[in-house]
Amino acid sequence: MESTIQLLFNGISTSSILLLIALGLAITFGLMNVINMAHGEFIMIGAYSVYVTQHAFSLLPGAWFDAYFLVALPVAFIVAALIGLLLEWLLIRFLYGRPLDSLLATWGVGMILQQLARTIFGAPNVAVTSPAWLNGGLQFGMVVLPYKRLFILGMVAVVLLLMYLYIYRSAAGRRMRAVMQNREMAGCLGISTRRVDAATFAIGSGIAGVAGCAVALLGPIGPSTGTYYIVDAFMVVVLGGLGKLIGTVAGAFGIGVTNTLFESWTSASIGKVVVFAAIVAFLQWRPKGLVAMRTRSLD
Amino acid sequence: MERNVRKKRVNMFLLLALALVMVAAGCSNGGNAGTTANTGGENAAGEETVASGDTIKVGILHSLSGTMSISEVSVKDAELLAIEEINANGGVLGKQLEPIIEDGASDWPTFAEKARKLIEQDQVATVFGGWTSASRKAMLPVFEELGGLLWYPVQYEGLETSPNIFYTGATTNQQIIPSVSWLLEQGHENFYLLGSDYVFPRTANMIIKAQLEAEGGVTVGEEYTPLGHTEYSTIINKIKAAQPDVIYNTLNGDSNVAFFKQLRDAGITADDIPVLSVSVAEEEIRGIGADVLAGHYAAWNYYQTTDTPENAAFVEAYKAKYGADRVTADPIEAGYIAVYLWAAAVEKAGTTDVEPVKAAADGITFAAPEGEVMIDGETQHIYKKVRIGQVEADGMFKEVYSTPEPVKPDPHLTGYDWAQGLEGQ
Numbered sequence: 087m088e089s090t091i092q093l094l095f096n097g098i099s100t101s102s103i104l105l106l107i108a109l110g111l112a113i114t115f116g117l118m119n120v121i122n123m124a125h126g127e128f129i130m131i132g133a134y135s136v137y138v139t140q141h142a143f144s145l146l147p148g149a150w151f152d153a154y155f156l157v158a159l160p161v162a163f164i165v166a167a168l169i170g171l172l173l174e175w176l177l178i179r180f181l182y183g184r185p186l187d188s189l190l191a192t193w194g195v196g197m198i199l200q201q202l203a204r205t206i207f208g209a210p211n212v213a214v215t216s217p218a219w220l221n222g223g224l225q226f227g228m229v230v231l232p233y234k235r236l237f238i239l240g241m242v243a244v245v246l247l248l249m250y251l252y253i254y255r256s257a258a259g260r261r262m263r264a265v266m267q268n269r270e271m272a273g274c275l276g277i278s279t280r281r282v283d284a285a286t287f288a289i290g291s292g293i294a295g296v297a298g299c300a301v302a303l304l305g306p307i308g309p310s311t312g313t314y315y316i317v318d319a320f321m322v323v324v325l326g327g328l329g330k331l332i333g334t335v336a337g338a339f340g341i342g343v344t345n346t347l348f349e350s351w352t353s354a355s356i357g358k359v360v361v362f363a364a365i366v367a368f369l370q371w372r373p374k375g376l377v378a379m380r381t382r383s384l385d
Numbered sequence: 386m387e388r389n390v391r392k393k394r395v396n397m398f399l400l401l402a403l404a405l406v407m408v409a410a411g412c413s414n415g416g417n418a419g420t421t422a423n424t425g426g427e428n429a430a431g432e433e434t435v436a437s438g439d440t441i442k443v444g445i446l447h448s449l450s451g452t453m454s455i456s457e458v459s460v461k462d463a464e465l466l467a468i469e470e471i472n473a474n475g476g477v478l479g480k481q482l483e484p485i486i487e488d489g490a491s492d493w494p495t496f497a498e499k500a501r502k503l504i505e506q507d508q509v510a511t512v513f514g515g516w517t518s519a520s521r522k523a524m525l526p527v528f529e530e531l532g533g534l535l536w537y538p539v540q541y542e543g544l545e546t547s548p549n550i551f552y553t554g555a556t557t558n559q560q561i562i563p564s565v566s567w568l569l570e571q572g573h574e575n576f577y578l579l580g581s582d583y584v585f586p587r588t589a590n591m592i593i594k595a596q597l598e599a600e601g602g603v604t605v606g607e608e609y610t611p612l613g614h615t616e617y618s619t620i621i622n623k624i625k626a627a628q629p630d631v632i633y634n635t636l637n638g639d640s641n642v643a644f645f646k647q648l649r650d651a652g653i654t655a656d657d658i659p660v661l662s663v664s665v666a667e668e669e670i671r672g673i674g675a676d677v678l679a680g681h682y683a684a685w686n687y688y689q690t691t692d693t694p695e696n697a698a699f700v701e702a703y704k705a706k707y708g709a710d711r712v713t714a715d716p717i718e719a720g721y722i723a724v725y726l727w728a729a730a731v732e733k734a735g736t737t738d739v740e741p742v743k744a745a746a747d748g749i750t751f752a753a754p755e756g757e758v759m760i761d762g763e764t765q766h767i768y769k770k771v772r773i774g775q776v777e778a779d780g781m782f783k784e785v786y787s788t789p790e791p792v793k794p795d796p797h798l799t800g801y802d803w804a805q806g807l808e809g810q
Contacts, residue, residue: 089622089626092622093619093622096618096619096622099618100616100618209454209455209458210455210668210671210672211639211642211671211672211673212672213642213671213672213673213674213675213677214674215674215676221649221650222650222652223650223651223652225652228625230651230652232647232650232651232652233650234650235618235650301615303646304615304643304646304647304650305615305639305642305643305646306615306639306642306643306672306673307642308639308672310452310639314613314614314615314639315615346618346619349619349620350619350622350623353608353609353610354582354608354609354610354611354614354619354620355582355609355610355611358611
């Protein structure tokens with residue numbers, strides 16, 4: 087019983103990280119049809135932002151240090167969003183409607199960003215010290231719920247809520263959906279599609295930066311940090327179905343929980359193989375994913 | 386007009402992209418410590434000097450780019466330091482050593498190709514290089530075919546001897562087997578084996594399981610994760626369920642960061658279940674965080690804190706040349722002493738020809754930073770002391786155990802009854 091609860095919690099926790107990483111992709115890939123291979127590098131940028139913020143705070147009086155992570159979150163979002171904006175302006179805007187070209191170009195950008203990180207921070211990993219209030223966990227008998235994972239769960243919930251409000255409840259979100267569904271018509275109605283594109287891409291990148299903060303708490307921070315997660319994140323978006331927030335959520339939890347279950351029954355390598363095989367089989371059956379968007383413009 | 390503006394913009398963008406690419410390319414060359422440029426120049430110069438006969442060319446072949454550069458650049462630095470010191474002391478056979486640096490680029494076919502180039506084209510007297518077993522296995526046939534000589538500086542899974550390779554890192558009976566015995570002596574009987582999914586951890590764990598069976602330990606679990614794996618909560622769950630006394634860790638690379646962080650978050654400290662690692666050295670501790678690793682163990686032959694006068698001088702020289710924030714570690718030291726051992730063998734043989742050097746190498750000793758080492762001519766490995774270190778809060782190791790004498794290398798484990806039959810696997 088206890089181990090089942092722990093297993094379930096692990097599954098949900100894995101899913102939440104996958105979801106956070108996939109959310110940014112869901113925007114750029116699902117809504118804008120840009121295959122952003124540099125998404126992992128935006129995660130890396132977020133992770134390094136945490137590292138830099140931590141350094142800045144270590145110069146301040148000691149009592150302030152524990153608060154650094156709360157500051158690192160907006161910093162990571164803003165830094166990643168600004169670099170995303172720059173990338174959109176320099177490159178992506180020439181590639182709308184050309185998914186394959188965007189794949190190759192952003193892959194190159196990803197390599198450049200990795201090399202830049204290597205030049206600035208050095209090739210080896212850097213270490214972040216987690217704030218004291220994130221160490222340890224809630225303990226119920228044998229079950230331990232680490233504070234870090236609980237914090238990440240909360241963070242994902244907040245990001246999801248904000249995204250929902252932005253996309254479905256704000257004027258800017260309505261313009262965004264309009265442009266994604268029918269660019270020409272939206273343009274005719276007076277929406278600046280250029281500005282919407284730029285804003286959307288920046289938000290997607292910013293969320294990747296926030297995902298980088300979560301990753302920094304759990305794993306390594308190095309030039310290739312983001313690349314470990316990128317395949318799984320694409321799987322989530324494709325499995326969930328393009329263009330729907332709820333699909334991404336379903337995809338993340340589907341993959342995260344099944345991955346954890348299979349991993350505990352078999353081994354890490356076999357678990358992953360089984361999950362990927364299951365995804366491929368599922369997409370044969372329902373090519374549009376778990377939640378398909380009902381629109382004519384996608385055909 | 387509109388179109389012109391647009392065209393201009395596209396051109397500008399292309400220029401910018403080009404500039405970025407060039408910056409990136411420049412950086413990666415910079416990371417190679419200017420070796421590409423150097424090599425060309427020294428090559429040209431080398432042709433002349435060989436004719437006049439006052440230098441000896443030696444090859445240095447490590448990954449200076451790609452995923453393994455993290456580890457191998459430091460070893461290359463140590464080998465260059467040794468060459469510089471030897472040259473400052475009058476060189477070998479009265480001649481200066483001239484390093485020819487090649488980049489294996491973390492790619493095994495490239496290692497084989499560059500090894501061939503060093504031997505055939507540059508006609509180097511010997512090569513120092515390699516890190517992963519895959520790179521060594523790729524270079525081995527080239528050195529055997531062309532009669533070259535390779536000095537390999539990293540601990541490895543053993544069960545190999547090549548007439549053309551000298552091994553200055555530990556083989557399994559100089560790292561893994563004594564560390565397992567030590568853990569058993571400390572009263573840790575239930576072992577959980579965790580490793581990355583490739584040849585070294587799998588071979589190491591095969592040996593450990595046989596040893597535990599023979600010496601009275603129990604393997605309570607065994608797990609492998611893909612290289613680069615970062616999600617360890619499920620495995621930590623399994624570890625908790627198996628209730629081991631100790632985790633024997635053969636994970637490689639970044640996975641160690643995720644594993645140790647998540648182990649601590651799950652509430653498991655070194656007091657509850659200590660972890661003994663064989664691929665976590667000083668350099669890795671910097672990237673994982675000493676606070677997360679404090680109290681855990683590692684098995685090596687050398688630490689930056691190893692207390693010998695030779696080591697004090699070595700650490701000082703390394704930091705003076707490459708920066709005060711740099712640390713030394715076991716493979717770095719093994720690369721450094723490889724150069725000295727080869728130089729001593731050449732002096733003894735009176736020539737750089739491979740066969741006489743090999744014959745002369747048997748029994749050569751050197752006062753290394755790790756203590757006195759000696760070449761075993763039969764296996765072409767070296768006698769080394771085994772040391773268990775415990776990570777301290779400052780990221781350095783405190784030595785908690787060391788074998789009294791250097792251990793004779795036994796790559797094929799002929800001295801262990803329980804290891805018979807492992808050979809063929």
